[in-house]
Amino acid sequence: MNEMGGLSSRPRLFLVDSMLGRMAKWLRILGFDAVCRRVDTLADLEHHRAQGRLVVTRNTRWKQRPGVFFITADETPEQVRELVTELGIGPEEVRLFSRCLRCNAPLQTVPKASVAHQVPDYVYETVDLFSRCPACSGIYWRGSHSERMAKQLERMTGWMVETMTQRRT
Ligand SMILES: [Zn+2]
Incomplete structure (x- = not known):
């Protein structure tokens, strides 16, 4: 390879x-x-x-x-x-959380205002960065679910995933 x-x-x-x-x-x-x-x-x-x-x-x-x-x-x-x-x-x-988990398409960063009524209120109030899948329109953001995945990934690979998630790609 x-x-x-x-x-x-x-x-x-x-x-x-x-x-x-x-x-x-x-x-x-x-x-x-x-x-x-x-x-x-x-x-x-x-x-x-x-x-x-x-x-x-x-x-x-x-x-x-x-x-x-x-x-x-x-x-x-x-x-x-x-x-x-x-x-x-x-x-x-690695480009963590840069792809749609459902359809594999690369996610696009979108302005916060554009997801205003499409995510739960508490998410909108606490999260600033959102991305959207151009294929299925799914909206993604960093939250407790991505933290859990990052921790699992750390165990799998031994990488310091925590620091990688803080760096925007
Ligand atoms: Zn998708």
């Missing part, structure tokens, strides 16, 4: 087998482009590879194929750790 031993200049693109849907969500939390689809046939696999995506799967059928990252761990936290470690992904590549 990283022949030069350094950062690849192209963004990492993942195709996560739908059997690993929770992993796809975590890759999106990290800000990676992670499409989640079934990989039933060799044609599926080749299609995703042709799009420059690394196919992440636990299907032993694809284990020896090029362009496949085979996951051995059983639980989601270990699976995330396995992928991050094996691929040498560092915290500098």
Whole structure:
């Protein structure tokens, strides 16, 4: 993956087998482009590879194929750790909470006033930064849910996620 031993200049693109849907969500939390689809046939696999995506799967059928990252761990936290470690992904590549967790689209920062009647009152009163998904119109903000995710992520990766969440990307 990283022949030069350094950062690849192209963004990492993942195709996560739908059997690993929770992993796809975590890759999106990290800000990676992670499409989640079934990989039933060799044609599926080749299609995703042709799009420059690394196919992440636990299907032993694809284990020896090029362009496949085979996951051995059983639980989601270990699976995330396995992928991050094996691929040498560092915290500098991470853009935390920059993607829609549902549809994988990059979020856009929006003016606070534009979400006035679309978020709960207490959120509007206490939060200043909002972003919106251009695909599903979902509104995102940093709150207790993202703090929880950041803590989980810290346990998975050993990174100091807390400090990363304070830095706006
Ligand atoms: Zn969305």
